[in-house]
Structure formats: structure tokens, C-alpha cells
Amino acid sequence: MSEPRSDTTAELSVEHVGKNFDTRGTTIRVLDDVSFSVKRGEFFVIVGPSGCGKSTLLRIIQGLETLNDGVITLAGRPLLGPSADRGFVFQQDSLYPWRTVLQNVLFGLEIMGKANSETTGRAMSLIELVGLKGFEHHYPRELSGGMRQRVNLARALAIDPQMLLMDEPFAALDALTRETMQQELLRIAAAANKTVVFITHQIDEAVLLADRVLVLSARPGRVVETIPIDLPRPRSLATKRSQEFQGLVDRIWNLVSAKPQVETV
């Protein structure tokens, strides 16, 4: 199980992963035979109808949930639990209201016993990177939803992970803020040079951000197809108006809604 994988460029390799949930005596299969791999530096987006298990998949990769079948390896090593090589960005910003922006960003480093003057300096420059310079000593309640989500991102980046796992981070934002944050994420991910696994149920968001899009079926989640997105970078709002973009969105839309018992997203 711990033998090195043949594909040495694979940062994350998910093989034949299955997951069951036991509720009220019945077992529900949420993920079935899911396999894919993510290359170093790649922006990998998973889409699927609600309830297809995409969030569960991401939580398994982070080590917040266990899996029932299959193997996950990170840079050739088997997954053991949460560690400094992965940073998780939650859908709800879940910032600690008793901590300032800076203290929130430093939280992960404190947990890992790495909070010192050097990492504090790095946290300050991350706050600048996400565009919140001058807000270091503000409390979350003094920030807007978009700003809080920026802090959330900076908190995940502060432990300097190789990989960012993002669970519908912009779902709770209004349309305008969401568009801004998508552009910001593209800029930050490029600047910080991170591998990103991003979950969304918004297909245009997936196409705008991704190098590749993985389509999961409705429950139990299975891989339908992986689509490479070879739109030129940097991508802007103009990209969204191109015909190629629309073509990709339509193609993925058809894949997501192809299944017989699909929920309209």
C-alpha cells in the first residue's frame, strides 16, 4: 500500500474510494469507486448535484472523515489524518469571533506549535496577499462576508500547505462578491503556487477556475468524466463571454444532468 506510485508528479491520488453512512439502521452508499489524481500545481474542481458526496470526498482527503474502501495517497504517502500539507477552506468562514484577523490567521500555526515572530510576519504578508492590509487587528464582526472569506483563505494558507482543499467557499456570498472572489482566488493561487482541490455546484465557477473538472454523479457519487479546461490564463470576466467557455459549461451541464434521477441544481 505504501509503495511509491508510478506517477511521481501526482500530488494527490484517490483510488477506488467508497464511503458509507449509517443512519437509523440503514446504510447509505455516498461514494462508490471514485478514482482520480491531481498533479502538483493543478487547479482541480469537482462538480456534481447536491448530495453526491463531493463534500464528504473532500473531508476524507482532509482526514476529517474515514473511508470505507480504497486508498488515498499524498505525494506517494498514505493519508493518515489532518496535517500541515493540506489546508481546508470551509464553506462557512467559521472565524473565531474572539480573535482578531491576525489571531485567526495564526490559529493553525498555534495548533501546530509554530507560532513565532517569523510565522507572524508571514501571516501579515498573507493578510496583505488576500487584500486585507490594515485590517489585521479588526474582529470578524467588523468585516463583510467577502472579507471574512478572505481571512478564511489566509488562515488555511498560513500553515503553508502544498494543497488547498476548498469546500464551496463562495456559496454563501452574493453574486457580485463571488465574482470578485473568483478572480482573487485565481490571483492568490497563482501567487502562492498551490495545488487546489475545489468543490462547487456552480458549473460556470468550475470552468472559470479549473485546469480540470471532475463530474460526479448523483448518490452514490461516481466519476462520470474528467474534462480538461484548456482556456488560456489569466482568465477574466471576458473569458466567461467566449464561445469556448459556454461550450464547456454546456458540456458539463449535460453530464451533470444526464443521470435519470438527478436533482436540479
Place this chain on the structure above:
Amino acid sequence: MTPQLPAYGKSQPRFRLPSAFAWLQRRTTRRTIISVVVVMAAWEITGRFIVTNSLFFAPLSSVIGAAFTLWHSGELQKDIIASFSAVVYGMALAIVIGIVIGVLSGASRGFREYTDAFVTGLYATPLVAVAPILILWFGIGIASKIAVVFLMAVFPILISTAAGIRNTDASYIEVARSFGASRLQIIRKVMIPAAVPFVITGIRLAIGRAIVGVVVGELFGARAGLGFLIFTSGQTFDVPSLFLGVLILALAGVALTSGMKWIENRVAGGRRVEMDN
């Protein structure tokens, strides 16, 4: 130009006071002051013209007179200090032990299940009833008063703290877990700071009970204290001194509780809660 509309629900002051007295301009403050002045006047009039028998009632002016007399003899200070120190020591003990047991009971299901029956039972028991036995055990000095105050005050703090720990937002815990936090780290860095507003509410509720505790303790046997003052004044038909004791207790209760309310509001705002580091 938009016309300046009067702010809704705010009275427009008819005249300007110097800024040092600006607080008088607030309607709530004004109404509180008016009600206090009216009651004080009614008290004085009742004592002077309606219930003139000094065995049953005393006007406010004789209560204030009693305050001066007792202050000059040094007795009032002694009583206030005796009661106040019993409350302070008993509360301090109750806060420390209430928080420790509250955190344990909130964070550990096993601990909670073993202790819950006793905590609920003792909280419901009128603990002033055990004051006589505490006086037998600890004597008529301050120790027995501290014990009564502690017993009265510890349960609201304990129960409130445990509720705060248990009500910690699940997403706060998830974030800590995503960084690989241990159980102890989750308790220390997430649950305890998240429970702070609950702890403060518990302390506020405990203050009222602590004051009841010290007075009851002093009624059953003491050498000094406001309860002792009330008891001895009652024995000697010294109604002004009796009222004075009650009045000081009421003022102390109002002051301490509103002080805690103020802290509570600041903490609930989430602005200046520094837990560790």
C-alpha cells in the same frame, strides 16, 4: 439637501447640558432617576406622616442618620467589610471551581453523566437550609459565610459554563480539527473562549445568590456583617439601622449585577475577549 429627520425613538433635548452631564440627556437614565427620586420622597413622607410609629417604619432621613452614626462608631465599615469579604472570597472560590467543573462536565460526557444527578439536585435544593450546619462545622467566623456563599454561587456558574462548552459551534471545532488539533487544544483554544459569554452570565446570576447566602449565614450566627446588623437591629427595635442594612445590600446587588451586565455586553460583542496568550 436632505432635511434632517429626528432620529426615531430618541427624544429631542429641549436644552443642552454641559458635556460632562450628557448622560442625563438619555431618556432611560432620566426615567430611572425620576423613579428613584419619587420613591425616596414617598419613603420620607410615609415615615414622617403616615406610619409614624418608629417600631414599624423609619423615614429615609433617619436611615441616613443611622448611617452617619454607625459610620462614626466604625461599626458600619466593619459590617460592610465582613460581608463584602465573605462574598468576594466565596465568589472567587465559586468562580474557580465552577469553571473547572463546568468545563469538565461540558467537555467530558462520562464526567457529566456521573455528576449530573448531584449537580441538578443540589442546584434545586434551597441551600440556605444548610447554613446552620455549615456554621456548626466552620464556626461563626468568616469561614462559614464563605462556605454558604460558595455553595449558593457555584452551581449557576458551573451549569452555565457547561452549557457554554456544550454549545460551542460545531464549525469552530471542525476548523480546529482540520489543523489536527488535539482534544485538549480544542477545549483550551476553542471551547473555553467560546464559552466565555456563558461563564459571565453564570457569574451574574451567582452574584444575587451570593448576597442572599452571606446574609442568611450572618443571620444564623456571626460577629459582624450586614446580616448581623439587620439581625441585631431587629432584636433591639432599631428600625433605621435595620433598613440601612437592607438598603446597602440592595445597592450592592444593583451595582454588582449592572457591572456584570456591562462586562457581558462587551464580551458578547466579541470585541475585547483575550483568553490566552
